[in-house]
Amino acid sequence: MTAELDFHLDDFEPADADSEYAEQRMWAGELTIVAEHHTTPNGSRSYVVAHDGSVSWGVPGEPQVVAIKVARDLGLNTFTFETAYHASVSFAQNWLIERGCPPDPIAQVRADFMKPADDLTLRIEQQIRASGKQYEVLDTQSSDYDPCETWTLTGDSLAAQAPIRVFLEEGDFDAHTYTMRQGAFADEDAARHWLDNRSDPLPEPPEHRGDAAALRARAALTRSTSASAIPKAGLDTSNAPSVNKAQRPNPRRSM
DSSP states (O other), X not given: OOSSOOOOOTXXXXXXXXXXXXXXXXXXXXXXXXXXXXXXXXOOEEEEEEEEGGGGGXXXXXXXXXXXXXXXETTTTEEEEEEEEESSHHXXXXXXXXXXXXXXXXXXXXXXXXXXXXXXXXXXXXXXXXXXXXXXXXXXXXXXXXXXXXXXXXXXXXXXXXXXXXXXXXXXXXXXXXXXXXXXXXXXXXXXXXXXXXXXXXXXXXXXXXXXXXXXXXXXXXXXXXXXXXXOOOSOOTTSOOOOGGGSOOOOOOX
């Protein structure tokens, strides 16, 4: 993965006015590559996810992650240049995958960027990358400071219940990690009310509640099976060790 953004277009001309405009508005010096893929052997296609530092000088809250697709016509020496801005990397990756980028290479993020904090974050990001056109982006918000977070408000075309979904990404500068969570709402007004107030936890998608209940049931069954496997004490339990409450581990809140 290269450190500097160079599409090698010196010998190419834009195929249309839109491509010329899109290429000219990209300030290479402000772009930091997050993930990239270039086709081989002839390099006719380039797919890039980058952070655009110039956005921080513009309107507060604007998305800072840009997805870029460059297609070169090696016979005519022309190129087309397409871009789209997103609040989070996974939505940018989805945009590129929908435009022909192989999923695996564009999912490989540079090692010096923040890491996913947990497995749930990884699962949600993969869900977004593989979602095709399932999510219609309605709005986004990005913040570099306190709180360090981005959110993407979407409509889920496949949701049987609570079709408005919020994908909330929160960064931890100290740990150099981030989390991604999904919330489900009956309508857009309810989602925006939650985003403005944050008085309650992010509501879990209905389709995930069955999975959580199944996990709890399996955990309970495991505990029950383990307990039954322990030899029971006889009638004389005077020598059985007493339970010391101080030795019991305190439950910790999962992140």
